[in-house]
Amino acid sequence: MHAEIKAPDTAGRINFARLASMREAGLIVIILALCIAMSFASPHFLTWGNFRAMLMSFSIEGIVVVGMTILLIVGGIDLSVGSVVCFSMVVSGALFLAGLDPWTASLIGIGTSALIGAAMGFFVTVVGLNHFITSLAAMVIVRGLCLVITKGTPLSLFSLPPEFKAIGQGSLHGLPYVIIIFVVVVAIFDFLLRRATAFRKVFYTGSNEKAAQFSGIKTKQVKFWVTVLCSTLAGLAGVIYMARFGAATPTFGAGMELNIIAAAVIGGASLNGGSGTIFGAILGMALLSVVTSSLILLDVSVYWQDMIKGCILLAAVSIDHFLHRKKS
Amino acid sequence: MTETPILEIRGLSKAFGPVKALSDVQFELKRGEIHALCGENGAGKSTLMNMIAGVLQPDRGEILIDGTSVSIPSPAAAQRLGVALVHQEIALCQDATVAENIYMAAINARRAPLMNFQKLYADAQKVMDLLAPIPVRTKVADLSISSQQLVEIAKALTLDCKVLMLDEPTAALTENEAQRLFAIVRGLRDRGISVVYISHRMAEIFSLCDRVTVFRDGHYVATDPIAKSSPDDVVRKMVGREITQLYPDKLAQEPGHKLLSVEGLSDGDRFSGVNLELRAGEILGIGGLIGAGRSEIAQSICGLRPVMSGTVALDRQSLRISSYSDAVKAGLVYLSEDRKGSGVFLDMSIAANVSALDLGKLTGSLGLLDRKAEDNQATDLTRRLGVRMAGIDAKVSTLSGGNQQKVAIAKQLSIDPKVIIMDEPTRGIDVGAKVEIHRLLRQLAAKGTGIVVISSELPELIGLCDRVIVVREGRIAGELGADALGEEAIIMLASGVQNSSNQEKQAQNVT
Numbered sequence: 001m002h003a004e005i006k007a008p009d010t011a012g013r014i015n016f017a018r019l020a021s022m023r024e025a026g027l028i029v030i031i032l033a034l035c036i037a038m039s040f041a042s043p044h045f046l047t048w049g050n051f052r053a054m055l056m057s058f059s060i061e062g063i064v065v066v067g068m069t070i071l072l073i074v075g076g077i078d079l080s081v082g083s084v085v086c087f088s089m090v091v092s093g094a095l096f097l098a099g100l101d102p103w104t105a106s107l108i109g110i111g112t113s114a115l116i117g118a119a120m121g122f123f124v125t126v127v128g129l130n131h132f133i134t135s136l137a138a139m140v141i142v143r144g145l146c147l148v149i150t151k152g153t154p155l156s157l158f159s160l161p162p163e164f165k166a167i168g169q170g171s172l173h174g175l176p177y178v179i180i181i182f183v184v185v186v187a188i189f190d191f192l193l194r195r196a197t198a199f200r201k202v203f204y205t206g207s208n209e210k211a212a213q214f215s216g217i218k219t220k221q222v223k224f225w226v227t228v229l230c231s232t233l234a235g236l237a238g239v240i241y242m243a244r245f246g247a248a249t250p251t252f253g254a255g256m257e258l259n260i261i262a263a264a265v266i267g268g269a270s271l272n273g274g275s276g277t278i279f280g281a282i283l284g285m286a287l288l289s290v291v292t293s294s295l296i297l298l299d300v301s302v303y304w305q306d307m308i309k310g311c312i313l314l315a316a317v318s319i320d321h322f323l324h325r326k327k328s
Numbered sequence: 329m330t331e332t333p334i335l336e337i338r339g340l341s342k343a344f345g346p347v348k349a350l351s352d353v354q355f356e357l358k359r360g361e362i363h364a365l366c367g368e369n370g371a372g373k374s375t376l377m378n379m380i381a382g383v384l385q386p387d388r389g390e391i392l393i394d395g396t397s398v399s400i401p402s403p404a405a406a407q408r409l410g411v412a413l414v415h416q417e418i419a420l421c422q423d424a425t426v427a428e429n430i431y432m433a434a435i436n437a438r439r440a441p442l443m444n445f446q447k448l449y450a451d452a453q454k455v456m457d458l459l460a461p462i463p464v465r466t467k468v469a470d471l472s473i474s475s476q477q478l479v480e481i482a483k484a485l486t487l488d489c490k491v492l493m494l495d496e497p498t499a500a501l502t503e504n505e506a507q508r509l510f511a512i513v514r515g516l517r518d519r520g521i522s523v524v525y526i527s528h529r530m531a532e533i534f535s536l537c538d539r540v541t542v543f544r545d546g547h548y549v550a551t552d553p554i555a556k557s558s559p560d561d562v563v564r565k566m567v568g569r570e571i572t573q574l575y576p577d578k579l580a581q582e583p584g585h586k587l588l589s590v591e592g593l594s595d596g597d598r599f600s601g602v603n604l605e606l607r608a609g610e611i612l613g614i615g616g617l618i619g620a621g622r623s624e625i626a627q628s629i630c631g632l633r634p635v636m637s638g639t640v641a642l643d644r645q646s647l648r649i650s651s652y653s654d655a656v657k658a659g660l661v662y663l664s665e666d667r668k669g670s671g672v673f674l675d676m677s678i679a680a681n682v683s684a685l686d687l688g689k690l691t692g693s694l695g696l697l698d699r700k701a702e703d704n705q706a707t708d709l710t711r712r713l714g715v716r717m718a719g720i721d722a723k724v725s726t727l728s729g730g731n732q733q734k735v736a737i738a739k740q741l742s743i744d745p746k747v748i749i750m751d752e753p754t755r756g757i758d759v760g761a762k763v764e765i766h767r768l769l770r771q772l773a774a775k776g777t778g779i780v781v782i783s784s785e786l787p788e789l790i791g792l793c794d795r796v797i798v799v800r801e802g803r804i805a806g807e808l809g810a811d812a813l814g815e816e817a818i819i820m821l822a823s824g825v826q827n828s829s830n831q832e833k834q835a836q837n838v839t
Binding site: 195196197198200201203204207208210211212213214215216217218274275 | 651652653655656662664666669670671673675676680685686687688690691695696697699739
C-alpha cells in the first residue's frame with residue numbers, strides 16, 4: 001500500500017544528491033571555462049604571476065568568508081566583518097606603535113575582535129535582537145572606533161620587524177605564507193564543519209531552531225559562539241592585512257562584507273540558514289576573483305566591475321531559486 | 329435533483345516527474361451535497377483539490393463546472409468560477425489582524441485608495457462570530473493554531489462560492505469547535521453550496537457527509553452514499569486490505585512499578601496543582617480541549633518550560649530539571665505536537681535527524697562525529713520502526729507525514745528513554761501509519777518504556793490508552809480508568825458540564 005511513497009523518495013533523493021554536487025561542480029566548470037576563455041583573450045592570464053596575484057587577493061578575504069559561511073548556516077549574518085577587519089588592524093598597529101611587540105599586539109587585536117563578536121552575540125541571544133540589525137549597528141560603531149583610535153589618519157607601520165611582515169609578504173619555496181594560512185584555515189574548518197559534533201549543532205540550529213531546542217540543543221549558545229568565531233576570523237584577517245600592507249588605514253575594509261556575503265551565497269549558503277559549505281563559498285570567492293582579474297586584463301573600466309559582480313550574484317541566486325522551485 | 333453536477337472530473341491525470349500522483353481519476357459533486365473525499369496521505373486528494381483550485385495544472389483530463397468544460401489556470405480563476413479551497417496548512421499573514429486576513433481577497437480587489445477599517449472590522453466580526461468569538465482586531469500570530477484554522481475557514485466563507493473544498497479542517501480543532509464547524513457546513517449546504525470534505529476521521533465523515541469517494545495510490549476506487557457504507561468499508565477501500573484491528577490490545581495484567589510521578593506541578597500561569605503517575609507497561613492518555621494546558625504541562629515536566637513549584641520523579645528518583653538536556657540525560661523525552669515546526673529538521677538527512685537528541689553518544693574523543701555509528705543507529709531504528717524511505721541519507725522532507733513522524737520517534741528512541749511524552753503522535757498522518765505507530769507504542773510500553781499520549785482525538789485516547797486523565801483550564805479535571813473510558817465521559821470532564829461535586833470526587837481519586 002505504500003508503494004507510492006517509495007517512488008517519490010527515490011526520485012527526490014537523486015535530485016537532492018544531484019543538486020548538492022551540482023552547485024560545487026557547476027562553479028568549478030564555470031571558473032574553468034572562464035579561465036580557458038581568458039587564456040585566449042589575454043596572454044597574461046595563464047601565468048603563475050597572475051594566478052598568484054588572484055590567490056593573494058582572495059586568500060585573506062577567504063578567511064573571513066569561512067566565518068561568514070558558518071554564521072549563515074546557523075541562520076545569522078554579520079555586516080560588521082569589514083569594520084572588524086579594520087579594527088583588528090588598527091588596534092594591533094596602534095599597540096605596536098605604543099611599544100608592544102607585534103605578536104602580542106596582534107593577539108590583542110584578534111582578542112578584541114572576538115570581544116566585539118561576543119558583544120554582538122549578547123545582543124542577539126540575550127537581548128533578542130536579530131543578527132542583521134545588531135551587526136549593522138556594530139559595523140558603524142566599530143568603524144567609528146577605528147577613526148577614533150587613529151584620529152582619522154592611517155598608521156604607518158614600516159617599522160614592523162621583517163619576520164612579522166613575512167606573514168603577509170614572504171613566501172615558502174615561492175608559495176606565499178598568506179596562501180598557506182588561507183589553505184590551512186579552510187581545510188581545518190571545512191573538515192570540522194563536516195565532521196565535528198559541535199558544528200553539527202550549527203546545522204541543526206540553522207535548519208530548525210525550534211526543533212533543535214526540542215532536541216536539547218542549547219541554540220543560544222551555538223549562535224553566540226558562531227558569532228564570536230566569525231568576528232575572530234575577521235580579526236585574524238585584519239592582522240594579516242597589517243603584515244601585508246605595513247600600514248593600518250581606518251577606512252580599510254569598507255564594503256568588504258558585501259563581497260564576502262555574496263561569495264558565500266554564490267557558493268550555496270542560504271540566508272535562511274541550514275545550508276552551505278566552506279568549499280562552495282571559497283569557489284564563490286574564486287569566481288568573483290577570476291571575474292575581477294579578467295575584467296582588469298580585458299581593460300574594462302573599474303567602474304563596470306561592481307555592476308558585473310552584482311549581476312553574477314543575482315544570476316547565482318536566481319538559478320538556485322529556480323532549481324529549488326523545480327524540485328518541490 | 330437530476331440536473332448536471334456542479335463539479336465533475338473526467339479522466340484527470342497528473343504526474344510529478346516520474347511519479348504519477350493521479351491517474352485517470354473521476355469525481356462528481358452534486359449540487360448541495362457534502363461529499364467526503366478519503367484516502368491515505370499520498371493517495372492524491374490534495375493534488376486533485378489543488379488542480380480544481382487552480383494551483384496545479386492537470387496533464388490530461390477534464391474539469392467541468394455546471395456541465396461546461398473549463399480550464400483553471402490560477403487560483404484567481406478558480407475564485408471567479410466560484411471554487412474556494414481551505415488548505416490543510418495554515419496560510420495566513422501572521423502580522424496582520426484577523427479582519428485583514430479574512431478580507432484579504434476583497435481588499436486586494438478594492439479600487440478605493442483608503443481602507444475603511446470600521447466597516448472592515450464590523451463585517452469581519454460578523455463572519456467570524458459564525459464560527460467562534462475571536463476578536464477580529466487580534467493579530468493572527470497571537471492566536472492558537474486551532475483559532476487560526478477557524479480564521480482560515482472564515483476567509484473562505486467570505487468568498488461568494490458555489491463549491492467549497494475543505495482539506496482536513498478539523499485537524500487542529502477541538503471537539504466543540506469541530507461541532508460548530510459542522511453546523512456551519514450543514515448551513516452552507518442548505519443554502520445550496522456544495523462541499524468537498526477531506527478528512528481522516530471516519531466519525532466526522534459519517535455524521536456530516538452525504539456521499540463518500542475513496543482514492544488509493546492516485547486511482548479512483550469508489551463512490552458510495554454514506555447511508556449504504558460503513559467506516560470499516562471505507563477504511564478497507566482506502567488501504568486496499570483489511571485492517572482487522574485498528575487498535576492494539578490493551579494491557580492485560582496490572583501495571584508494574586512507578587515510572588514517572590509528578591506532584592503539585594505549577595507554572596504560576598497556565599496550570600497548577602498537577603499530579604500524575606505513570607506505571608510500567610501502561611499507556612497513559614491525557615485528554616482535554618486545545619488550550620487547556622496539556623502541552624504546557626508536558627513541556628514543563630520535561631524542562632522545556634519553567635516551573636514554579638512541584639516535583640517530578642523518574643523511576644522513584646527525584647529529578648532536578650532545569651533544561652531539556654537534563655531531562656534527556658535522565659531518560660525523559662518529549663515528542664512535539666508540531667511535527668514540521670519543532671519535531672523534525674526537514675532539510676536534513678534522516679540519519680542526522682535521528683541522532684539530534686544525543687550527539688555525545690556518537691562523538692569520539694576528539695569531538696568528531698562517528699559517521700559510521702550514526703549511520704548504524706539510523707539504520708537500526710528506521711528498520712525497527714518500518715520507515716519507508718530511499719535511504720538514511722534522504723532528506724526528511726522527502727518522506728510522507730507518517731514516516732516523518734516515525735523519524736521523530738526514532739530520534740526519541742535513540743537515547744533508550746525511560747519515559748516518552750508524546751504530544752499528538754498521530755496528527756495528520758494516514759490510517760496505515762497510524763495503526764503502525766499505535767502498535768509500536770504498545771510494544772514499547774510492554775517492554776517497560778513509559779508512554780504518555782496527549783491526544784485531541786477521542787477514539788485514539790479510548791482505543792489506545794489504558795487510563796486517561798483529563799485536563800481542564802490548567803487543572804486535572806478527572807481520571808478515567810479502562811472501565812470508565814468513553815467519549816462522553818471525556819467530553820464531560822474536558823468541558824466541565826458535569827456537576828462540580830462529582831468532579832471533585834474524581835479529582836480526589838487522582839491525588
